[in-house]
Amino acid sequence: MRNKLEQLQLNNLFPFVDSIIMILWPRFKSLLDVQMGTVRSANASALISEGCEKYPHHVTRRYAELTASLIQLRNAASAEMLDHSLNFMRSEIDSLMIRMSHCFKNFLRQHIFIINQVDAIITTYVDRSLPADCQTFFHQKLESEINIFVEEELVERFGPIVKFVQQFEDMSDKPGAGTGAGAGAGAGGVCKIPLSTAAPLVQGFASSWKKGIESINLDVMGSFHNMKTGMEILKRTLTQLLLYYTRFLDAVKKHCAESGTLSRDMVNIPSIIAEIKKYSRTF
Structure with a gap:
């Protein structure tokens, strides 16, 4: 004035x-x-x-x-x-x-x-x-809430894989740690994954991964009123799923002596990426 x-x-x-x-x-x-x-x-x-x-x-x-x-x-x-x-x-x-x-x-x-x-x-x-x-406060809050949602959605749909990776990596960071996530500390404190632990996880994922991705798509796209935000959350959720599964395969191949017997049941990464692209065009 x-x-x-x-x-x-x-x-x-x-x-x-x-x-x-x-x-x-x-x-x-x-x-x-x-x-x-x-x-x-x-x-x-x-x-x-x-x-x-x-x-x-x-x-x-x-x-x-x-x-x-x-x-x-x-x-x-x-x-x-x-x-x-x-x-x-x-x-x-x-x-x-x-x-x-x-x-x-x-x-x-x-x-x-x-x-x-x-x-x-x-x-x-x-x-x-x-x-x-x-807008800073709300952008930071939105980012935090989305990160929590992504993790919880993956636990909901792919809980065994997510929890195994988290526990295995946590144990691997602790030299000389005991058993956890079905894995034990081998010679020199290196974690070993027994076949009895790896096999159900590999086979379980192979039998349900497509249905799980479809369910994530339905959950996310039916939960957020802003289509742009929903698509971004879907992309981040599926990206995080791919990262978890990549880390899971890496752990099994390196630390499970009998991993070769599971190779035919392991879903390859290109197949997962191709499926993800059906739902997230920006992936």
Whole structure:
């Protein structure tokens, strides 16, 4: 407003405008505090309905629109006061999203809910061309939630392979470790994988991997309202699956003395990549 008055050569109105701002700001802040008090005291379970984890909640949309408008109106004079309120609002909505997510008993659905809410906020901010620093918190939160979802989705569909790789690699990092994940420490502390452990994993994957990839595709593409985000999550999930299986094969071939007897049951990497490309064209 000061810039506009200066352009109109009405500098003598500066004191009047300043006094109006001093009167209005405390009232405006009290309205924001009341709004956030309502968010803080909200009954999370009452806001949840069946299937709502797959879409942006109306509370999230209202928060995104309100804060986007406030950020657009922000200027150097109001920055300090407004930033304090914006940080407070962000903290409260983040807390509410977490409380609401806990209303879902299924761990994956909890993270699906948060991903959809955070993604909706980011989309609103991007559509309004807001500065990148206003989006940093939500981008970091989205990244963290997606990473958790990817791991949990793979455990859901390919649990034996994922858990074996994690436990085997953890044990391999500990010289002289005992047994774990069906593997034992051989001469010099090198982990050995018995055939009785490797065979069921290799054969189990060979019999179910295509169905597992199809199920991942259905899970992911049916869980996220933003198609672009859904495709990115699908790509990352399938990429992580490929990495886990590559590490699994590497471990078996190097540390299972009888791995040659399993070679005909091992799914080759090009076959998996070809199957993945049916679902993720950007892979």
